[in-house]
Amino acid sequence: MKTIDLNCDMGESFGAYKLGMDDEVIQYITSANIACGWHAGDPLVMDTTVKMAVERGVGVGAHPGYPDLLGFGRRNMDCTPNEIRKYLVCQIGALEAVCKVNGTVLRHVKPHGALYLTAVENEDVARAIAEAIVSVDSGLMFVALAGAKGKLMTRIGQDVGLKVVYEAFPDRAYTPEGTLVSRRLPGAVIKDPQAVSERALRMAKEGNVVAVDGSSIPLKVQTLCVHGDTPTAVDLVKNIRETLEAEGVSLAPMSA
DSSP states (O other): OOEEEEEEEEOOOBTTBOOSOHHHHTTTOSEEEEEOSSSSOOHHHHHHHHHHHHHHTOEEEEEOOOSOTTTTTOSOOOOOHHHHHHHHHHHHHHHHHHHHHTTOOEEEEOOOHHHHHHHHHOHHHHHHHHHHHHHHOTTSEEEEEOSGGGHHHHHHHHHTTOEEEEEEOTTBOBOTTSSBOOTTSTTSBOOOHHHHHHHHHIIIIIOEEEOTTSOEEEOOOSEEEEETTSTTHHHHHHHHHHHHHHTTOEEOOOOO
């Protein structure tokens, strides 16, 4: 039986501002990527989200990003590799401590937003991220973009000794080159639960995704991501889970 992980970006509320539907979404996922306070989240939100994950048996991962609360980490920043390493050490270390006091362990790291997409193309950024992860805990899994466009992240992660987990996005449109369509373009985020579920099933069972030009892009997928700030996020993860299980795909947290 095919087994796959279903992850969601969570813990993105900040102070008095609530974002996402974490308490509902977490019922259907197997891994949570938790914001670490720099692009979203704060210590109280981090603690609450980790507690929810522990209660539901959901794997916990860090979701570190650029220091960009105003832009939600989705804007490019001109940071040096050394700055990126230090930023990530602080974010990963903070969530690791929150996990420890809640009786669980941090399992993976997935860069957020613009940092993630920059690492797909930029070797210095990808290496800074991987080196930060391994310096905190070499046993952490490194989540990288599935497909040919993720080869740089994969190679660098493996170079430093990390286990790399390949991720695909059923709720995002893909370019013919195999990367994600910019959120600034119409149709970049797919919100229809039926369409997203069909894409998730195709990724999991057939190992490919249809790009915006109709071409098929091969993907080796180990984890599927749904964005928690999408208005239909609850319906998306619920439908994905039901569709996968109905087609004989089991769901479990990502593992090394």
